[in-house]
Amino acid sequence: MKVHFISIGGSVMHQLAIALHKKGYQVTGTDDEIFEPAASNLQEHGLLPTAIGWDPAKITPDLDAVILGMHAKSDNPELQKAIALQLNIYSFPEYIYHESQQKTRVVVGGSHGKTTTTSMIMHVLKHTAQKFDYLVGAKVEGFDQSVNITDAPVIVCEGDEYPASAIERKPKFHFLYPHIAILTGIAWDHINVFPTFEFYLEQFIIFINKIEPNGLLIYNESDPVLKELVTQHKREDIRYQPYSIPTHSISAGRTTVELEGVSGNLKVFGNHNLLNLYAAYYACKELGLSVHDFVQAIGSFSGAAKRLELLASNDQTAVYRDFAHAPSKVKATIEAVKSQFPGRKLIGVLELHTYSSLNEAFMKEYNGALEPADQAVVFYSKHALEIKRLPDLPEAAVQQGFNKSGLLIFTDAVLLKEWLLSVDYRNSNLLLMSSGNYDGIDVVSLAEEIIQKTDTNN
CATH class of the missing domain: 3.40.50.720 (NAD(P)-binding Rossmann-like Domain)
Known part of the structure; x- marks a missing residue:
């Protein structure tokens, strides 16, 4: 070839x-x-x-x-x-399908949690010595690449809703034709690609109709928009597996999950990760794995890169970074850290970096997203606005959109870093949320400096 x-x-x-x-x-x-x-x-x-x-x-x-x-x-x-x-001209997803027509195709779609859910399935399949190919949108521990194509009988794919190529504007996940499909939830984003919520919803209806006959749709029934969509567009020739947050407990900053009577400790935490885990379990179960094998394997899963990634910590403070940028992702990530460490102050810092998040008309979608944070901060750079050829984003519009008491807004990375280093982090956690890089701030070094400072103050 x-x-x-x-x-x-x-x-x-x-x-x-x-x-x-x-x-x-x-x-x-x-x-x-x-x-x-x-x-x-x-x-x-x-x-x-x-x-x-x-x-x-x-x-x-x-x-x-x-x-x-x-x-x-x-x-x-x-x-x-x-x-x-x-x-023969292919977009990336079209070629993935071309190479996997004889495989059992697992496709993870939804507005949030795709990368983590896909990574969880990959982790468990590898841990249980299964042969499989994969496509995932982030670096996953234990895997050298984010794409692998061999002669394996199964492929696990993250199903992105962005356009496939310059000449094929349909979403990528429309080309993968799953046997096992997962939908994690629906929250409108990418307004430059999907200008209306109705148009965005239509893409998920099409995805459901692309599932192979006799296939399985695993869907988050705790998401009211998704549940209604699935109910209204029921197919008689596929099976359905709803899921919600599984039984679990939190003790001393550690989460234990229970699936079908089998319990195990986790390295990851938060309701959104528990939802991702349950979806991953049902996919692995459909592939023939037992609940015991799944629970044992998932206990060593530490997360995909930049998904609630612990950068540095001591007994007083933890600094996390997360890829969260859309409103639903931001809220879920903040709630996860706050629930895991209820006795600690939470400082949440969000960078507005995507086209949608830098758009003044989209600000109202962030209403309440930062509410669980004890101190909320929003950062965006004039440079990002210029690159995306967007007009200036007034600070007043950000304040009004987020509707968060005491919200601090920075548009200068130097001033943001100075402020972050001036904070007293004793008995506090810092959560850095961005799909960008805070206009050049090295967050790994920053986290280490914050922890060193906290150690000195103690």
């Missing part, structure tokens, strides 16, 4: 390129920019392009497939030549 990647430097594109190279395919690729760690990863496997930029000469009639990344535009010269040659 000869495969060419247009925009090979993407975070998942380069991982797929490496996976196909390991499978024995002849792989080439181009891009107009390749950053780390993609550049080093491609270099290690001899796949780094010799020159940066597009090269239509690489588009030849003998290519079996051309895989088009989201970074490439519709007028890309390589794409135009591939179209002219009538080659």
Whole structure:
């Protein structure tokens, strides 16, 4: 097989390129920019392009497939030549399906919790020595790559609702046709892609209709929007497995879960993670695993990268970071930390970084999202607004939208860092929430500095 990647430097594109190279395919690729760690990863496997930029000469009639990344535009010269040659052009998810037509496909969709739920399934399958392929949107402990394609009989995929490519604007999860589907919940986001809530809902209806006949839909019945959607669009040719928060207890900052009479301690915590865990259990059960094997395996799961990741701690303070940015994710993450450590003050810092979160019209969606925090902080940079070509976001609009008493707002990273280092963190936790990087702040070093300061003060 000869495969060419247009925009090979993407975070998942380069991982797929490496996976196909390991499978024995002849792989080439181009891009107009390749950053780390993609550049080093491609270099290690001899796949780094010799020159940066597009090269239509690489588009030849003998290519079996051309895989088009989201970074490439519709007028890309390589794409135009591939179209002219009538080659097989795939978006990333279309090609994943092409490679997995003979596999049992597990697809995790929903507005939140996709990465963690997918990672939990992967962790348990690996722990129980199952053979499987995967596609996940973050670094997962114990896995070298975020994409793997082999001859395994099962593939576990995170199902993203973002458009598949520059020429295929349908959501990625519409192309995966699951046998086992999970929907974790529905909360409107990505207003640049889905301008209305009704249009956003429609994408999940289509996903349900893509489930293979005799397949299984595992869905979060504690989400009223999702429960109503499933009820209204019932299919007679698939099975349904609702789930909610499983039986559990919290003692001394540690969560114990009980599934079908079997109990086990967890490293992760929070209602949202318990929901993710229950969904993952039902998927693993459908794949033939026992409840005992699942509970034993999930006890060592420590989370996906940047998902309630503990950066530093001592007996007085813990500093976490989380990828949360959409309103529902922010609220769930804050509630998780507050519930796990009810006796500690919680300082929650949210960076507005996505197109939706920097949009003044979207601010009202954040009403109450930071309420559980004892001290809430919002940061956004003028640089992020400029990159996304958005108008200025008035601080008054942020204050009104979040509707949180005592909310602090920073638009300068230097001032934010100075404030964070001035806080007394004794008997307190700090939660840093962002899909960005706080305009260049090294949060790992910051966390270590905060803990060192707390140790000194004690």
